[in-house]
Amino acid sequence: MRTLLEPSLYYFSVIAQSGSLTASTEKLGMTVSALSRHIAKLEGDLGVPLFERHARGMTLSHAGEMLYRHAQRSIADVEALEQDIRRDVVQQARRIRIACTEGFAFDFLPTSLSRFRNAYPESRVLLDVVPSHVATQQLLSGEAEIALTFSMKPESGVWVRWTMSAPVMALMRRQHPLATRASLRLAELQPYPVLLQQRATTNQQLFDIACNVEGVDIVPAVSSQYAAALFQFVKWMDGAIMPSGYVAVANRIAQDDLIAIPFDNPLLQQRRLQVQTLAGRALTGLAATCLEWLIADLRRADIVGDGTASMPAAN
Incomplete structure (x- = not known):
């Protein structure tokens, strides 16, 4: 806290609480003369005495009481700030930011x-x-x-x-006529409803390039920006095939009775x-x-x- 508060103000608040320069030296780790210089500078800057000196110690003057109230508010603000910073550090350590x-x-x-x-x-x-x-x-x-x-x-x-x-694969139901094949040619998809993404994803880009290279024209039965929507069509539309990455559906294949079959086109194997x-x-x-x-x-x-x-x- 001392590093966030003007030093002389902090020293003043400690002396005001203890009522003695000598009693404050142990807490602050400073000599009486050094503390005296800080108080003298404050009093010089303000142009008024902050303490009334007595044989048994020091008491705050009227101006000193005003400054002490200000110092206490400042100390409370600094303590609140330090707590907020510590909480934020903890929250930052717990926060995991992922883009995908x-x-x-x-x-x-x-x-x-x-x-x-x-x-x-x-x-x-x-x-x-x-x-x-x-x-x-x-x-x-x-x-x-x-x-x-x-x-x-x-x-x-x-x-x-x-x-x-992360090859692009043909996702379909296990009951699909092509489900027993070890690999598929793109031309074999033409008799079936194909589901394609509208977004310019790496999946879609590679599929379009591969079709162009092989001269295969595939008109999608359903197209959407959202792969999650197309996945539902695979589950419920007879004969539907969706070009998809395996990781995207790995946890769902068994429970939804689906299968992913690789294409034999090398372009569709290039993605990582x-x-x-x-x-x-x-x-x-x-x-x-x-x-x-x-x-x-x-x-x-x-x-x-x-x-x-x-x-x-x-x-």
């Missing part, structure tokens, strides 16, 4: 973070769902501590803490999932614990088996 794409937010993160929150109920998670490039931008700007994205190229200024293949943090800055506390928790859950969802940790990208 919709593919992660659909099911993987709600499932993983719910279990994390159950294990660490003091944590506070701030989850922002944005396009891939925005998630990385938020990491670089300090708005997020962890970013989960899908990428096809290295990113400067970030540390890729975990990366693994990345868990990013800011290069040169190590996470601490609950954020570090959460990072390891998320990576462990992604390891379990790694069907390709090529997951690995990487070093920070060069600036």
Whole structure:
């Protein structure tokens, strides 16, 4: 508190409480002469005596009483500020700021973070769902501590803490006529209702490029900005197929009686999932614990088996 309060005012309040320079020296760790100089300076600045000196000690003058009330209010304000700062430090240590794409937010993160929150109920998670490039931008700007994205190229200024293949796959019901195939050609989707995202996601971009390269024209039966809505169509529309990443639906496939089949087009195998943090800055506390928790859950969802940790990208 002393560092946030004008020193002479703090010394004055201690002397006013003790009623003696000598009695104040032990608390303040200063000599009588040093304290006298501070009080003399205050009195000189104000132009009035602050104490009435007696043989048995010092009592406040009328001006001293006014200044003492001001000092007490100032001390109370400083103490309140210090408490607010300490509370904010605790809250910051509990806060985990994550930026991710919709593919992660659909099911993987709600499932993983719910279990994390159950294990660490003091944590506070701030989850922002944005396009891939925005998630990385938020990491670089300090708005997020962890970013989960899908990428096809290295990113400067970030540390890729975990990366693994995230191929685009064909999501369908297990009763679908194509469900027994080991892999699918894009042309095989044409007789069936295909569900496509309208957003410019890496998933959609790769699918469009692959169709153009193969000369396959697929007109979607249903298109939407929201992958979660398309997922419901897969469950209930006969013959429906949705190009999707596996991690986005990994926890739902078994319980919803679905299956994800890879495409044989190499373009649809190029996408990689990345868990990013800011290069040169190590996470601490609950954020570090959460990072390891998320990576462990992604390891379990790694069907390709090529997951690995990487070093920070060069600036």
